[in-house]
Amino acid sequence: MTTHKGRNYWSAGVKRTALSLALTACFAGGVQAQSNTSGSVFGTAASGDTITVVNTQTGLSRTVTANADGTYRVSALPAGDYKVTRSSAAGESSERTTRVNTGAGANVSFVTAAASSETSNLDAVTVIGASAVNPIDVSSVESVTILTEAQIDRIPVPRSVTNVALLAPGTVRGDGRFGNLASFGGSSVAENVYYINGFNVTNIVNGLAFSELPFEAIQEQQIKTGGYGAEFGRSLGGVINITTKQGTNEWKAGANVFYSPDSLASGTPLAYDPERDGSYRIVDTDSKKDSVVYNVYGGGPLIKDRLFFFGLFQGTKEDEILNYAAGHDSSTLDSPQGLVKLDWYISDNHRLELTAFRDKEVTDGITYSRADGDFTIGGGTRTGTFRTETGGDNYIGRWTGYITENLTLSALYGKGKYSRGEVNSNAADCPVVIDVRSSGTPPLGASGCWVGTGVVGIPDAGDERTAWRFDGEWVLGDHTVRFGLDDETFETVDGSEYSGAGYWRYLNASPGARLANGAIVPDGVTEVVRFRYFGNGGNFETQNSAWYLEDTWQITDTLNLYGGIRNESFKNLNSNGGAFVDIKDTWAPRLGFSWDVNGDSTFKVFGNAGRYYIPVYSNTNVRLAGAELDYQEFYTFSAIDPVTGVPTLGTEIGTRSYTSSGEVPDPRAVVDNDLDPMYQDEYIAGIQFQLAPNWTAGVRAIYRELKSGMDDICSGDGAEAWALQNGYSEDQAGAIAEALSHCFLTNPGQNLSANVDLDGTGELSVVNIPATAIGIPEAKRKYSALEFMLEKAWDNKWFMSASYTFAKSKGNTEGYVKSDNGQGDAGITQDFDYPGLMDGSYGYLPNDRRHSFKLFGAYALTDELRIGANLLVQSGRPVNCFGIYPADGPDQHASGYGVASFYCGANGSYDYANSLHPRGTSGRVPWVRTLDLQLAYEPQWAPGLNFRIDVNNVLDSDDYYRVQDNWDAGAGEKIYDYKNPRGFVAPRSVMFSIGYDF
Structure with a gap:
């Protein structure tokens, strides 16, 4: 990645009449x-x-x-x-x-x-719509898709939470460099929240992971794409809400096996550069994977009507070969996982649920290197080994009490662990080596002996969440009042470093061009090598708490009005235990209405408006408030070690350029005193109606706008000039500039309040700097969409769900990730670091998929045979042209980030006045079209037995989701594969399954 560093509680002690009057007065809407x-x-x-x-x-x-x-x-x-x-x-x-x-x-x-x-x-x-994916629920204004286990089993959707979520209108697949994640309503893939049985399982290191159940343990998956009430927070995208299976009064058991052979998988297409004499270079490929997943499960009454048990064990064995430019990884995943669920109906009025599940995965692999152009699967020279571990154990306890006919209370307590540990055999001796020269001496292709991604984490890296919540519902005549509070503490152990304690990058260079450290390429130099060191680590804590209050008023027999308020607080601690973010009392109102036009749930008109906040993720603790050392150097070179790829150095060009010093900063000196967490406002209006028995249709209009972005800035020049003009001495102005230049967390484009040691005494003084002085634009992100839906509910013969979404996502920041360069540094991406990097940054964002057609369903050919289908047709994302900020531009620091600006070369040259290519103006990725099919056989001669064949991407589409956006190789020369395909759709694969329930 080309990055720089890259409690309040509500008390119910009021009288019923007073509370009802207060709520009615306060809330006028959902x-x-x-x-x-x-x-x-x-x-x-x-x-x-x-x-x-x-x-x-x-x-x-x-x-x-x-x-x-x-x-x-x-x-x-x-x-x-x-x-x-x-x-x-x-x-x-x-x-x-x-x-x-x-x-x-x-x-x-x-x-x-x-x-x-x-x-x-x-x-x-x-x-209406009781068996529908999008039922007409006149009691709710939420935009929600509900898929039960039975519905999921009837369609050929890959068996993962994200793939099911992608069936919902308004969701698009995120950049594959962040994993298999979905973007909801224009938000980044890191801005969703995930629940299992009421427990928040989102990993808030960077929002790119979450604890997952064995898929066969899921009873229902609810996908909220917008309009969710005050009970839900900590999300600007969507809510994925999972309910697990549980025991009943009938003992049931079963087993199944899912087998995907690599012999029937087509493998991802190879991307290549046709200008290199027609020879191929693998630049992006998935892999062929041989996978077996098996489940054994059962449940029933330990005490009839009172105590129920359900348990599931899942075993997974995957053998995978992943190809890339200089070699391949051969790995094996071993993943014993499981779920245990106990439900105790203590009485008709009290229920206790206990849930425990494990989602740990361990991957062991071997890395092989090979010569450029050699595509032999399994060939090459063994380089080293690696081992990664993710996931962990989770425990959830929940009590529900029906106190009276009109009062219900519930309480939840949960703990969850998530490992992110990794080791590899070459981490100590083999630095990262990347060669992006189009030609060079020694010959092109130096890659070294490093293993994995190049950034090696510590073996004990991981996170532990402890959370509790209390909720209540009180019916007061025409008013239904809901209230609650929750608290969670997230403890993070993290640390990482480049393999071999460094990263060497070989570049073609143009004499006179500016390098990322600000130096100029000398005359006669056409090749350079950059060295970068990066390392950080520590123990960190993040604390989030909230309370909410909402009232639903049945104003007439057919009209509901809703009003809610959510108050959240966020606190982040640095590696020394000091609070560097402490935000209290954020106010998030929610308003809405639902009109049951005909009074029989056949025609619904609804609308809502709401404000939504997201926490400051603990990645910000690690990167901004931990001990981090980050610097780079440039050299000429004369030779390359054939084993490690390390160069024989010549002359250093310029001097070492630091981004982070390696010290833990004073927590008061790295964050804006007036910092607001990131939040957005949302407005939705829609209708749903019955066309005929079992047929429904609907349309929704959605508008979302980011009202306050949160990121760091690393430029102090404008603040220094402002200080000199406003009575500060040169030394004091320099201190102000220094405070911001080491990267400072703020709300871009807003006035800034910093604590600065003005006189070198160690005493901090508050300095209030206007936004105009800093020169950074305000964070902007706007999403607008129209969603059209048509659905036929399952009637034991067939069902169908179709949607078309027309959407625009525009702004100058994607949010908590940056798909432009695959950066997952939530809260501290390279956006806004320097004014020059923001030139031309406003435009259509990476999650802008203008047109999305989705169609899925199933049809029973006979009482025993059923077919299912899943079709996606979607337009491509915008294409950019990224290069180095021009040497003749006014920002003298932006070029230090290398290929990170919207200026890109033409004929090998940069010109500040003429080389700007604003965001999204360099074309569009082609449309993506995929079709999945399923054939299921459930023989009547053996009730409970089922056979299925799922073929994903049956037409073997070689479409792709993105292209290489970097025009520059890093030293003023065009990269060989600019606009070449990246992120191919999953290749054709076949899955056989057999199951038996008894």
Whole structure:
């Protein structure tokens, strides 16, 4: 990466009447927000009727009385199938069945709204979309997609949380350099939040990882793409909410195996440079992978109607060969994982859940090097070995109490560990060596003996989260009040260094060009080598807390108004335990409405507005407030060691350029006193309606705008000039410049308040610097979209879900990652470091996919045979032209970052006045088209037995998601593969599965 460094609690001690009046006065907008662990049943009956809801799988029973207007609501229900019975005072009764999904409400009405005040035997109002992916839930304004285990099994979607999330409208696949992650509504892939049974499992080192269940343990996956209520926070993107399987009153067990042979996989296409005499150089490739995943599971009642058990063990064995330009990795992944879930219904009014799961993965591999142009799989010379470990153990306990008919409380406590350890055999002796010369002496191709990514972490790197939360719901006549608070502490152990304690990069050079350290390439020099050292580490702590309060007002029989407020606090500590970020009392209002136009859940009009904050990730602790040493040097050279790739050095060009000194900075001196966390505002309006029985359609309009960005700046020149003009001495102005030049966390484009040692005495003084003096633009990101949806619910014959999204994502920052260069440094990307790097930065962002068509579904050919399909057609992301900031530009430091600006050369030259290529103006990546198919056989002669064949990318599309955006090799010369393909779609693969449930 080309980077520089690269509690408040609510008390319910108020009277019922006062609380209701206060909430009504404070909130004038959304609808009923739903819990992240349960759903609800609501509807209408005759006034005074008794409504009893019974889970047909566990026997859980709840009874409520219909209000004076005939409405009723039963909340905090675990996902499952329910029998709903209405009993009148006259002894009449009727019965309905429904499905309750996590985070959603099921409408079960026994009379129409107009007849609810009378005793009536009218037919029930049908629950619209109960088996749909996007059900019409008139109790919610959230933009949500719900996929159950049965729905997922009917379609050929790769079995991962992200791939399921990518089925939802408004989601796009993120840059593959960050892993398999999704972008929601124009946000970066690092701005989502992930829950399992109510426990936040997002890894907030940089937001690019999360704890995952064995996929077969998932009962439902809920994908919130916008409009979520005050219960949810710490996300600017989406919410992925997982509910696990659990035991029932019937003992059940089963096993299955999923096998993907590499012999039937096509492998990713090879990208090449046709200008190099037609010879190939592998620049980006996935791999052929031989994979076997097997599961054994079972569950049932330990005590009927009271105590239930479910357990699952998953084994994984993957053999993989990953090709790249100078060699390949041959690795084996061993991943024993599992889940245990206990549900204890202590009584009809109290429930206790205990969840434990492991998602640890260990990968052992061997690295081989080979000559350029040799594509032999398994060939080459053995270089070294590596071992990585990710994931860990998680424990969750949750109590739910139905205190009265109108009051429900719940409490959760959880602990989770996530390992990020890695070792390799060559880390001590083999530095990173990269050769990007188009030609040179010694011959092109020096690569050395380094192993892995080049940045080696410490073996015990990892994170531990401890969290608790308390939630409540109180029905007060026409008002449903929900409230809660939560707290989490995240402990991080981290450290990394370049393999072999350094990174050598060979470059072609142009005499007279400026190098990244500010020096000029001497006459006659056409090749240089850059050396960079980078290392950091320490123990860090991050603390997040929040409380929320919301009210849903059933203003009429068909109109819900919702208002909520969320208050969050964020605290980050440096490696010495000092707080360098301590933000209290962020206020995030949420407003909305839902109108059940026909009063029968067949036509819904809704809208919402909300503000959303995201924490300061602990990556910022590591990079900005830890002990970090980062510098670079440039040399001529005369020879290259054939084993290590290390050069025989000639003359040093210029001097060593430091970015970080290696000392732990004073926490008061690296952060803006008035720092705001990153937040955005969101507005959504939409409709959903029934076209015919089992058919629904809808449209949503979405607008999101980043209101405050958060990043670091590393330029003090403008502040120094301002200080000299405003009465500060030269020494004091220099001190101000020095304070900002070592990289300073702030809100770009806003006034800045810094603590500076003005006189060298160690005493810090507050200096308030206007934004105009610093010269950094305000962080901007805007997303607008129209989403169109059409759905046919499963009717034991077929189902279909289709969507088209027209979207624009524009701004000068992607957010917590930078897909431009694959930088995952949340909160401290190279954006905004120097004014010159921001020239031309406003434009269409990497997650701008203007058009997205998604279609998936299944069709039962016979009682035993079923086919499924999943189609994606999506336009490509914008293309950029990155180069070195010109030597004749006004920013004398921006060129120090090398290929990092929107200035790129033409005919080997840079010109500040004429070489600017603004963001997204250098073309578009072509469209991506993929089709997946499934054939399933469930023989009637053996109930519970099933066979499936899934073919992903059946047409073997060789489309790709990005191109090489760097025009420059790093020393003023065009790179050989500018605009060559990168990030190919997953190649065609075949998965066979067999399962048996009994």
